[in-house]
Amino acid sequence: MDPEGSLFVFGVDGLGEISPGDDLAALIAEHASLLEGDVVVVTQKIVSKAEGRTVRIGTSDPEAKRLLAESEAVRVLRRRGDLVVTETRHGFVCANSGVDLSNVAEGWAVLLPEDPDRSARRLRDGLRARTGQRIAVIISDTFGRAWRRGVTDVALGCAGIRPVVDLRGTKDALGRELVATEVCVVDEVASAADLVMGKARSVPVAVVRGVDPAFLGEGAVIEEVVRPYAEDLFR
C-alpha cells in the first residue's frame, strides 16, 4: 500500500437545482473543501443548465427528441429504433447528440455545452479565484461505446489537467521503451468520479484527490481526445 500514490474520490452534493446564470464555481467552492491539485469532475447536465443550454420541446415524445438530436449533429452514423448515433459539432460520437430529457423539467431538453473545454476553463478560473488553489476541472458525460455493452463516463472538456498523457518516452519495468501508451487520463478520472455519483442519486459533482501531479497541465479534450473523422477507422 502506497498512500502517496493513492486516490480519494468523493461526491459533492447539496448544490440544489441549477438555473441559467448560476455561478457553479461559487456553489462548488461553498459545498466542498478543495485542495491544491484536486480534480473537480462536473456532470455536463448542470454545466449546460447554468449556461442556459436547454430548449423547450413541449413533449416527451421520442420522435421530437430524435429530431432535436439530428439537428444537433453534423453526421448521423447509425439509426436503430429511437436511437441515433451521431457525430456532434464538437466531434463527439454518442447517442442522440448528447440531448437528454432526464433530470430536467417535463417538456424540456438539455443540450451539450457549446464548448466544454471553455466551460471547464471558466470553472477552473472561478475556483481559483474563490479558493486560491490550483484546481483542475473535467466536464463529464455518459457515453456508450462500440464493441462493449454498458455506458461509462468520459470527459467532454477539461482545464488544468492533460487530457492524454504520453508515456511513450518512459521505460517499462524491464528497462525497455514502451511503444505506444498514450493514456486518456481525463476519461479515466471521469469514470472514477462516476462511481461516487450514481445516476439515480443525482450527485452532480465529484472530487478526485491524489491524481499524479505529472498529469496536471494544459490541454483540451476537443483537440487531443476527439479523433478526427479522417483518422478514425470506425466511423
Place this chain on the structure above:
Amino acid sequence: MDPEGSLFVFGVDGLGEISPGDDLAALIAEHASLLEGDVVVVTQKIVSKAEGRTVRIGTSDPEAKRLLAESEAVRVLRRRGDLVVTETRHGFVCANSGVDLSNVAEGWAVLLPEDPDRSARRLRDGLRARTGQRIAVIISDTFGRAWRRGVTDVALGCAGIRPVVDLRGTKDALGRELVATEVCVVDEVASAADLVMGKARSVPVAVVRGVDPAFLGEGAVIEEVVRPYAEDLFR
C-alpha cells in the same frame, strides 16, 4: 462531502516478477490489507504470466507480433501499418488481440488469459480462503477505443462484482423513470485503478475500496459486457 459514499484507490506493489504457477492470491493477500467489499484490480499481464500464457517468438520484430496477433484472432477488423485491430476468441475488440511484448523477457510475448472471468473467480476464491473476506476481483487490460484517442483500462474478467448495473428501474432526481442507464461499472473501476498503477511504474495490482455494495454480486464480462457481433453497429 459524503465519506460514506467515497472511494479510496491504492496500488499494491512488491509482488516481484511473476512466473508460471505463482499463487497470485497468496502474493496479493501478503502485500495488501484487504477488507470485506474491496475490489482488487489485477492487470492481465501478471495473470497471464502466472497462468503460463506466454509464448517464445524469438524476436521483437513487429511482423512476428502481428502474425501472432492474427493467429489469436477470430476476425481481423482493420489493419494500419503494424497495427491490427482484431476480435479475439473471447469477443474482445482490441489492438493486436491483446498480444503484448512489454514487461516480458526479450523474445517472449504475453497472450490474454484463456478465460479471464474464470481467472477472476479463481483469484476471488483464493483471496476468500486466505483473508476470510468477500473480495471482488477484476482482471484489467489497456484498450484503445473507436472515436476517441488514448487508451483506457477496461475489465477482461470479473468475479464478485456485477459487470453492468442496470439503473433503468430507478427514478431520476425529479421522480421520472430513467430510460437507459446500464452502467459498465467494471470498466469504470478498472479505469479508476489504472490511475494509481501507471504504465511505467509497473504497479500490477490496485485496490478500490468503497464501491457501492449494490454493485457487488455475480456476473461475467464475457457474457454481459462483450457485445455480440450481430448486435454491434460498429464492427
